[in-house]
Amino acid sequence: DGGITQSPKYLFRKEGQNVTLSCEQNLNHDAMYWYRQDPGQGLRLIYYSQIVNDFQKGDIAEGYSVSREKKESFPLTVTSAQKNPTAFYLCASKGTSATGELFFGEGSRLTVL
């Protein structure tokens, strides 16, 4: 079935370590997004990519990095520079309809100890 796969689902890391979250889609969508979700704060955009080999910062990009070498893949690295990395991370891709709704993965919960 077509969809977006995020891995791992749960991740624990020590403070100061870089962490990479995987996001793979087989929907043939061009645009992909990373959001961070914290309780009571809704979704905040970290990075987005509208096409392979191109990406833009979102509203809270500091302490994060991404790459987009393949259409299917948009990994997110949470670096040691991110001051408060514990959160739920959601990857999404944009459908082909003109309305631009997003399709989401199941999320990755990162806990930094």
Added chain:
Amino acid sequence: AQSVTQLGSHVSVSEGALVLLRCNYSSSVPPYLFWYVQYPNQGLQLLLKYTTGATLVKGINGFEAEFKKSETSFHLTKPSAHMSDAAEYFCAVRPNSRGSNYKLTFGKGTLLTVNP
């Protein structure tokens, strides 16, 4: 600039009662509007969307929403709540215009609790 305000971070209803989740938006151009649902530790699922045309939009799981331009609102309703409706609901907006960068703006969410 666009923004979304969801009134009430937590709504509690009894099973069988009416569900009403409020969403107001601001947008400099006519918007596309969306409601998403999120169950615990899962991603977001599209419930329904407003594009153009009919202002009453029907979605999955018996939900519907009405676009009211004069009130800049897009409230979500369901006539009779079911226990399985307990989840967090997000309203989102995107400008309906060429050149839009397709970024959705999300509200902060409303947690719906359904009591037996």
